[in-house]
Amino acid sequence: MYDLIGIGIGPMNLGLSALAHPTPLRTLFFDESEQFSWHPGMMIKDSMMQTSFISDLVTLADPTSSFTYLNYLRSINRLHTFYFYEKLLISRQEYNSYLKWVATQLDDLCFSTRVIDVQDTGDSYEVLVEDVKTGERKTYETRNVVIGTGAKPSIPDTFDSSVIHNTQYVMEKEQLLSKNKISIVGSGQSAAEIFLDLLTSDRSPDLELEWISRSTIFETLETGKLGEEIFSPSYVTYFNQLPLETRQEAVSKFTRSQNGISPETLQAIYEHLYDLTTDQKDRVQIRANLEVEQITHDTSFAIKMRHTELNQVRTSNTDAVVAATGFVPALPRFIDRLNIEFEGDQAWKVDANYRIVRSIATDHQLYATTNLELSHGPAADNLGMSVSRNQLILNDVAGKELYSVEQHATFTTFD
Ligand SMILES: Cc1cc2nc3c(=O)[nH]c(=O)nc-3n(C[C@H](O)[C@H](O)[C@H](O)COP(=O)(O)OP(=O)(O)OC[C@H]3O[C@@H](n4cnc5c(N)ncnc54)[C@H](O)[C@@H]3O)c2cc1C
CATH class of the missing domain: 3.50.50.60 (FAD/NAD(P)-binding domain)
Incomplete structure (x- = not known):
């Protein structure tokens, strides 16, 4: 026993x-x-x-x-x-x-x-x-x-099954780098790390990179001293006894503390973007406000997206997709x-x-x-x-x- x-x-x-x-x-x-x-x-x-x-x-x-x-x-x-x-x-x-x-x-x-x-x-x-x-x-x-x-791993049902989840990234990296264009979906820490890793890879000069995010801004992880106190026994004890509806509402307020990107990763990304040549800049796209609705695969991937504010459909064709979708x-x-x-x-x-x-x-x-x-x-x-x-x-x-x-x-x- x-x-x-x-x-x-x-x-x-x-x-x-x-x-x-x-x-x-x-x-x-x-x-x-x-x-x-x-x-x-x-x-x-x-x-x-x-x-x-x-x-x-x-x-x-x-x-x-x-x-x-x-x-x-x-x-x-x-x-x-x-x-x-x-x-x-x-x-x-x-x-x-x-x-x-x-x-x-x-x-x-x-x-x-x-x-x-x-x-x-x-x-x-x-x-x-x-x-x-x-x-x-x-x-x-x-x-x-x-x-x-x-x-x-969670990948929306509307994405083709050959889309790679970020939990497979290191194992699939060599295969990914043999492609001409790679698209990354998601705006959290994992998506940012993969974007940075590809941006700084040996293949980077001739690799086309697309980073698609639903949100307007890439949120920074909450690292403020008092803000971090929500990761303490005091806050957790307080939170646990709140009514269900209050907890449900509270959880949705903390995206920065949970899904934000660390300032160091964002800084490194920006520095590398800043150093790109004009030629390379054309090959790197960071696309905000786009909700991916569907990804299909034939000889390449077709990504169908909807602009969250303009309500217009956009499409993109790509050779590989990494879904950092949680x-x-x-x-x-x-x-x-x-x-x-x-x-x-x-x-x-x-x-x-x-x-x-x-x-x-x-x-x-x-x-x-x-x-x-x-x-x-x-x-x-x-x-x-x-x-x-x-x-x-x-x-x-x-x-x-x-x-x-x-x-x-x-x-x-x-x-
Ligand atoms: C890339 C990444 C980086 C992170 N970095 C940080 C960080 O810096 N700081 C931080 O605070 N948090 C971080 N996190 C969040 C969190 O710490 C991790 O997600 C952590 O792995 C969660 O640990 P866990 O033990 O709950 O689950 P897991 O690590 O997912 O482990 C669960 C285990 O259960 C096993 N299992 C499942 N079902 C069965 C079964 N029926 N029988 C036997 N075994 C089973 C699985 O094989 C697995 O090994 C990070 C998360 C990710 C994804």
Whole structure:
């Protein structure tokens, strides 16, 4: 009998495992991938994290943990160079190496195992897992389950199926660079990074590039000091108890904090655009106010767009399309049988301790580290916030305070 079984091993549940490690809790985590990997398709050279290295898997809960980013640096003999580097933001590749380093040290992580069912037995859960290589199935019993299955790529149905989602970019880059014209759809950080990467590639001088955005301006990520306080336990606690309609409205107000482009990426793009020769300028187009309605494919792609303000149809022909069109929560099918209460289209009801609300009262819990935007606001996907979330979950599972949670640590008062 386990205390907690986790479904999915992304950074959220990996952090949970790292924090559970020194506690007496019996935990086990499953992931269908062969080994730990974090967004491999977006490991673009020079891409940076948007959150400080202090928001590693454990520091905000326990800076003395052996799984801190600083301890990782020491293990690879890089601590002094990092001290002279003097930066809070690290590269995405280095953060990924850190996550892998943590994953190799935890013995409660099982890879190549897909969770295919969870059944409530009345006083516990039976978790059915399948070995993705051999097809062998096994059942595990646990008092509590945490769902951390992350999100999956979202591409509109009206786009041809050969359009590439940005999560495949690195794997498809060589193939893309053999084309004459590439179009990128979307206006968030991923679209900007791909545009910059192609703009600065060796093929750039003779490559035609088109960047299509629905919005009028390319929003900058909110990096203002007080503005960032919405990524704090205080704001998340406040947000969680608001009425549904107020939360729905609030979520839509935070696009800059969630989907904005980092100032450094925008600066780098502008500098490269500024340096283009007149010839090259004709080959690079940044097109705003265009909602892509349909993408078809024959010998090339045909993009049909509508101008959001002039209501006119525009078309473009291109050789390849990268859709940086976002994600939707990856919800396992078996949750249908668990009497979960939903409050939005796909959003489950989740309480302040990250327990998923079920229509039957139980003393064994289902927790979520994913699909939390409507219940916990814009910080749902934020790596720093995931640490305090993991503290609350472990305290709740243990029935006592294993980690003390820092509350009211912001200057702004929200309630
Ligand atoms: C390119 C990119 C950069 C980002 N950078 C930052 C950043 O700098 N700072 C920040 O705060 N946030 C960032 N984010 C947001 C967020 O941190 C990430 O999306 C993060 O990966 C979310 O972690 P997760 O654990 O919820 O899910 P995921 O990383 O998506 O992991 C979910 C895992 O569940 C597994 N799984 C799913 N279903 C099953 C099943 N049935 N059985 C077994 N396994 C299953 C999947 O294989 C997957 O490994 C970034 C997001 C992206 C896309």
